[in-house]
Amino acid sequence: MNPFRFGTIVEGQFFTDRVAETAQLTQKLDSENHIVLISPRRFGKSSLVQRVLSQTERPVLQLDLQYVLSVDDFASQLLRGIFKLYPLEKVRHAMTHFRIAPILSTNIVTGAMEVSFQPTTDVGVLLEDAMALVDKVTQPDKRLIIVIDEFQEVVKIKKGFDKQLRSLMQHQKNLNYILLGSQESMMEAIFEKKKSPFYHFGQMIRLPKIPYEDFLLYVTERLPEGSQKIADDILKFTTCHPYYTQQLSSQVWEMMEYQGIREDVVSRATMALVAMHDLDYERLWQNLNRTDRFTLRQLALDKQPMQNRNQAPSTSYSSLLRMIKAGMVVRSDHYEIEDPFFRQWIKQNIIQ
Ligand SMILES: Nc1ncnc2c1ncn2[C@@H]1O[C@H](COP(=O)(O)OP(=O)(O)O)[C@@H](O)[C@H]1O
Ligand SMILES: [Mg+2]
Incomplete structure (x- = not known):
């Protein structure tokens, strides 16, 4: 059997290193603190979090904001998660405060509990009720852990959603949030800008490559x-x-x-x-403007893009930012093309 694994969460014998990070996360989860974990995609955030969570008996609820389409959707995904974790009787009892009655049904194929709501104009109410429910079901001796992946999407779901979410989190006790994000600049804006509702919300951990x-x-x-x-x-x-x-x-x-x-x-x-991947790379290249192509060519040649004689440094810089945002370029100690096979493709096809 092939001893290497990629594209999925790795665990057991496929998982290596991350000793310090595992200890740090475990220790944070023992406190009242929340955690913010940042790295470019595919650096191993999910695998690391999974490893840490596999060592705890605490209930875990996982959401991915990439797949959350609206505030309503967030609330119902949260509720669905709660139904999976806690006995129905307990949850139903804790739901008496709900102002918009949820409709519960059982999916007869999967047996899973499904939640839906009467259409409402006031989405804020639903979120408030769902977040209050979280607070009611979690217990001091078995504190809930809520993991939210691709958290930077919070600012895209609806204007003001971040602010509302943050103020509801404020009142919750006996739980930890782990917020993951792969778009560094957006995550930094969310957690490090003074004006942002999530300013200094949790301990920020940056996951590097594997040593x-x-x-x-x-x-x-x-x-x-x-x-x-x-x-x-x-x-x-x-x-x-x-x-x-x-x-x-x-x-x-x-x-x-x-x-x-x-x-x-x-x-x-x-x-x-x-x-x-030739076809994918060709398509990718065709969709880039000339400025971005120059920038990538510089990077493929191991040159810093700002030293490009063909374009102004400010032009190179905004091109870099654009491609970092798109995940095509990452910055560790220097700027580099995220996918080394694409870098190689550029070398073979563009640079002769
Ligand atoms: N600790 C690790 N040891 C070995 N390989 C890893 C480790 N973490 C990540 N990987 C490799 O990287 C891939 C992506 O990991 P993943 O946890 O999905 O990253 P992310 O959540 O940051 O996108 C995995 O499929 C695996 O091939
Ligand atoms: Mg992941």
Whole structure:
């Protein structure tokens, strides 16, 4: 079986490092504090949180704001979560304060409890009631943990939603929130701008890539004997990005294991993966304006985009910001193209 995993939450033998972060999160959850966890996508936020949560007996409710379409939707997803976690009798009893009567039904296929509401004009009321219910069901000896993924979407759902949510959270006790986000600049605006309702809401933790030494050991151990140099080549290409490292390692493992390839195996695996995505990259490139193309070309050449003679630094900078927002460029200690295979594609096709 392929010893590398990508695209899903990793746990058990597939999970490595994050010792300090696991301890830090666990410790925070033991207090009244809330947690804000930030990293670009696919750095391992979900996997880390899952690991921490697997070590607790406390009830956990998970929401992803990417899939929340309105304030009403948020309230009903919250309620659905509560129905899953707590006995119906207890919840029903705690719901007597509801001003808009929810309609409960059982999905006969899945057996899950479904909640809907009479259409209402006052969405704020529903949210208030749902948030108050959360406070009623959580217990001091088994404090609820609410995980909200892609939290930066909070400002897009409805104008004023962030403010309302924050003021309702204010009154809740006996629970911790873990708020995850992959759009760094938006998350910073939400939690670090004085005017934002979520200013200093929780302890902010930034998840870095996996450190080289740890990842080197992880990859080497899983490849055939004597593959340390190969593992090092993999990490040089992926710059220790958790997802892409697992993806490339997986491809290398297959070529070594099934095709017996040893020579140039990393560059051959890389080429195979670039070719596999050729169509996507071409489409992506076609949709970029010339400024962004210049910026990416600079980055692919390991040059800082601001040193581009072809465009003004301010033009390069706004191009960078735009692509960071789109997730195409990330910043760790310097700016880099998020997907190393796209970087390679640019090198092969654009730079001759
Ligand atoms: N601690 C880890 N050890 C090994 N691989 C990891 C780890 N964390 C993440 N990965 C790799 O990165 C991928 C994305 O992880 P995920 O937790 O979904 O990231 P995020 O929630 O930040 O988008 C995983 O499928 C896995 O391949
Ligand atoms: Mg995730």
